Amino acid sequence: MHKLADRLNHFSDSVIRRMTRIANQYDAINLSQGFPDFDPPAELVTALKLAADNGPHQYEITWGSAEFRQLLAKKQQKLMNINIDPNENVLVTCGSTEAMMCAVMTVCNPKDKVIIFSPFYENYGADAILSDATPIYVPLIPPTFEFDKQQLRDAFAQGAKALILCNPSNPCGKVFNQQELDYISQLAIEFDAYVITDEVYEHLVYEPHRHLYLASFPGMQERTITCSSLSKTYSITGWRLGHIIADKKIIDGCKMIHDFLTVGAAAPLQKAACAGLAFDDEYYAQLTQTYSEKRRLFLEGLDQIGLSYYEPQGAYYVLVDISAFNPFETDFEFCEWLIKEVGVAAVPGSAFFKEPEYRYIRFHFAKKEQTLVAALARLSKLKEKLPC
Missing domain, CATH: 3.90.1150.10 (Aspartate Aminotransferase, domain 1)
Known part of the structure; x- marks a missing residue:
């Protein structure tokens, strides 16, 4: 065989x-x-029971229910300080795992290079390989897990099409500061590269540190693909609800990949999760x-x-x-x-x-x-x- x-x-x-x-x-x-x-949270469990009784039980719109996208856009627009149109800038995925895979497959052709900080969540290397892209690993140096600026510049200079940024970082818990994100932004613009961010821990940042959204940096909204998930924020890892926020052109590409990868996230779970997306500060x-x-x-x-x-x-x-x-x-x-x-x-x-x-x-x-x-x-x- x-x-x-x-x-x-x-x-x-x-x-x-x-x-x-x-x-x-x-x-x-x-x-x-x-x-x-x-x-x-009890509100989500109650909402899930209602969804089990009342539906929806059939396919939702493949890129996510209108209610879910509207609530998500409202929540994230306030946090990210950028304009987010729920119809043009949001895609609901089967967890952030699919979100990251969609993002890499949307921006990368075979043999394109993708920068990945090391240590890294194990899926990132696999995402690049499954997309026929070539990963370039740039170390975050212990014990502070800072990157060497010249090493990062050299990686971009190899012709990298994208950089994957997990912030806060899994596994080391690093939160990238203003100066680091400024430098990443400068390089992405200089070398005309995308940045795919994994921000599933955006609400788990400890004093005195602050989470900063790369998409809000000057010149970065149109080249940043923000991936995240409801799993950690609402303790629903088994619900597998993720999302991508990006420029309309990027989202349109991600929608096509997503449509043939998974068709769509579970409709009753999207309905139930809206209870969490409506929470206040x-x-x-x-x-x-x-x-x-x-x-x-x-x-x-x-x-x-x-x-x-x-x-x-x-x-x-x-x-x-x-x-x-x-x-x-x-x-x-x-x-x-x-x-x-x-x-x-x-x-x-x-x-x-x-x-x-x-x-x-x-x-x-x-x-x-x-x-x-x-x-x-x-x-x-x-x-x-x-x-x-």
């Missing part, structure tokens, strides 16, 4: 989801795959406060255990340095041991870093307080359980 497609040789299955499967096998506390163990302030407390609890626990980490400025992930744990040849071996012997699941950092010299694992703290306390209690036994 003919061999399968060559693109399959360039990536594996998701390491994040693989760690969840192993965690389930050993009944470990899952701090690997980033989803909460608490319910969404108080909800988002409380969300940030809730996650600030979870971050404080988890980081103080890591301090007491004596584990070294990078303090996240946003999102809900923590990169922990495991370079001192010599008995393990790879971070994957360490994570497997951690699940089996300690009972806590993390993601090996090699799933995120293109550079082989770093030894990190990623935990997340999107859990109930009692779950985090239980995980920290298990992790407190980590060093005494280490093999000799």
Whole structure:
């Protein structure tokens, strides 16, 4: 038989989801795959029950229900400080995963180059490969995860068609500041490149840091493709509702890709999610406060255990340095041991870093307080359980 497609040789299955499967096998506390163990806001659950009874149950307009797009445009226009037409600038997708895939496929031809900061969410490299594009990795240098300006300029100078920017960053929790975003904007304009932003953690940014939307920077609205999701903001990762906000010409292209990838996001879930999109500012302030407390609890626990980490400025992930744990040849071996012997699941950092010299694992703290306390209690036994 003919061999399968060559693109399959360039990536594996998701390491994040693989760690969840192993965690389930050993009944470990899952701090690997980033989803909460608490319910969404009651308003969304009630709205979902109503949608189950009353519909809609058939196809929605492929680019998203009118109500969803109108509420989303109203919410994001206020945050992003740009004009957003719900009919021309918004596309509803099956999660931000599809949003990012649509964005890359819309702007990139085969062999085009795409800049990706490393560490990076594992899907980005796969998105480029599935689009027959070539990724160029630019390191965010630990422990501060800043980029070298000349390295970034050199990457653009190679003819990059686009840059993928996760802000706040998964996995390191970096929030890009005004000066960094200014420089990225300047390069994108100078080299006539697009910037595809992943902003799913836009509401999870911790004091004194602030989330800035690249699309609002001078000259960037027409070349920025803003991708996001309702998953983290409303604790509905299983609903798979994402979206793209961009210039009409870009959205028109994304609509065509989206139409043949998934046809459309689930109609009753879009209807139910409108209850969340109608929340006022108080909800988002409380969300940030809730996650600030979870971050404080988890980081103080890591301090007491004596584990070294990078303090996240946003999102809900923590990169922990495991370079001192010599008995393990790879971070994957360490994570497997951690699940089996300690009972806590993390993601090996090699799933995120293109550079082989770093030894990190990623935990997340999107859990109930009692779950985090239980995980920290298990992790407190980590060093005494280490093999000799």
